[in-house]
């Protein structure tokens with residue numbers, strides 16, 4: 001399902017003294033099956049944008065096309081449940097939404113709300129647990145008896161169980177250890193490749209965005225200021241620093257080398273592997289001279 | 290959630306904002322008593338005028354106040370109709386399907402609803418123009434004579450300020466959890482009773498867990514720092530009683546006397 005926004009604006013608590021414009025001039029296209037990362041400073045409107053993808057928030061101006069749905073500002077859309085089945089959102093700190101007595105029940109909650117039978121849901125819990133890398137033993141435990149990282153996985157399994165076409169992730173790896181981060185990010189990448197899911201990832205980590213996404217959107221003070229492939233985005237490092245973003249260490253390293261030796265790397269180095277490759281080509285060139 | 294304005298503070302620099310919180314608290318307590326003095330057109334008229342004056346001085350937009358009152362409006366309307374239907378005094382104004390409506394009943398219904406409305410407007414005005422910290426400081430100061438009888442005034446004030454402090458946090462949390470569960474297919478606004486109960490569990494369990502966690506964290510943080518607030522503590526913001534505070538107190542005193550004289 002494609003997502004197309006035209007001139008979308010969102011104001012919180014509109015027509016009160018607390019009115020706050022959190023989004024404006026949003027034009028965005030997210031093609032079915034793509035992997036898009038959204039980065040930006042805290043308060044730049046990332047979470048607000050995400051909540052428009054399943055109609056939790058509706059534009060106060062402009063139009064949002066979400067698959068078959070067209071949400072126009074000012075018109076209250078009523079039946080949004082089918083849309084919410086198609087767009088699964090994993091909120092920041094999703095472990096805060098757990099409430100059932102057992103992991104199994106909590107994971108089945110979403111799919112059953114969308115009409116799956118209890119037997120079918122229970123029969124498939126094992127599959128969903130495996131998907132997020134949890135052992136079968138946790139199935140009958142209380143989710144509150146698990147570690148923080150495991151609770152996060154249970155919550156994510158609960159959203160994956162809805163089998164959405166679009167998976168929206170709001171800083172899913174915040175607060176996890178590096179290994180947990182990597183496992184989780186690899187899992188999302190797999191879902192995109194194998195199940196053809198569309199993935200929208202909000203992250204603070206430029207490294208994650210660079211490594212996993214096909215497309216990067218940069219938000220700044222409520223609007224989209226840059227959009228492009230990781231190579232395009234990281235070509236202009238000063239620009240990113242100017243927007244107050246944390247540029248990947250690898251890119252900073254590359255820039256330092258380039259300035260020091262007055263040379264130009266063939267491509268932006270977004271990962272450690274890129275740096276290694278680029279350095280090797282440089283060395284061989286130097287040796288030949 | 291966004292409709293609720295009771296308990297919210299609207300920053301501002303109006304005359305009412307600048308009053309000493311003690312004045313505002315006293316004003317409100319006195320008001321709550323003298324509202325019951327009103328019992329005819331004149332006295333209700335004066336009270337309404339006074340309330341409108343306060344609202345005007347506070348610079349809170351009238352429409353904003355009205356929208357905030359919406360949630361309680363049906364209670365007011367209900368009160369009105371209850372009086373109209375149950376009071377049987379005066380002359381019959383009209384009859385319809387065996388229901389007799391008396392003129393005194395309409396009058397009484399209107400007065401009682403107005404009284405209710407005025408009380409809500411004034412109490413809301415207090416919280417809209419006073420920060421929770423000011424409210425508790427004012428309370429503590431007003432209640433401090435009770436310390437002589439070993440009433441833990443400071444602790445009570447602290448409890449109050451902590452509760453007030455966490456109301457917005459709790460509201461935010463509620464909104465966040467509701468959104469997360471809505472995204473998982475929960476419908477909070479319609480559906481059969483059983484599903485609604487389930488929806489409430491999905492909201493309340495996470496909410497209670499986070500509230501207890503927060504309370505525990507706060508208690509531990511205070512404990513490890515050896516918090517002893519009631520002993521030898523000085524204040525960063527001292528309350529100062531100004532001339533306008535005296536003026537307002539005199540004003541409400543006059544209002545009370547006027548109501549007393551004009552009531553029938």
Ligand SMILES: Nc1ncnc2c1ncn2[C@@H]1O[C@H](COP(=O)(O)OP(=O)(O)O)[C@@H](O)[C@H]1O
Nearest residue numbers: 012020022040041042043044045046047048049
């Ligand atoms: N429920 C809300 N009510 C009012 N303002 C909000 C609400 N949620 C977010 N905001 C404001 O909207 C802006 C964007 O917030 P958000 O979308 O959460 O940013 P990000 O996710 O990029 O940190 C912020 O200034 C924030 O204070």
Ligand SMILES: [Mg+2]
Nearest residue numbers: 046047092170
């Ligand atoms: Mg956010």
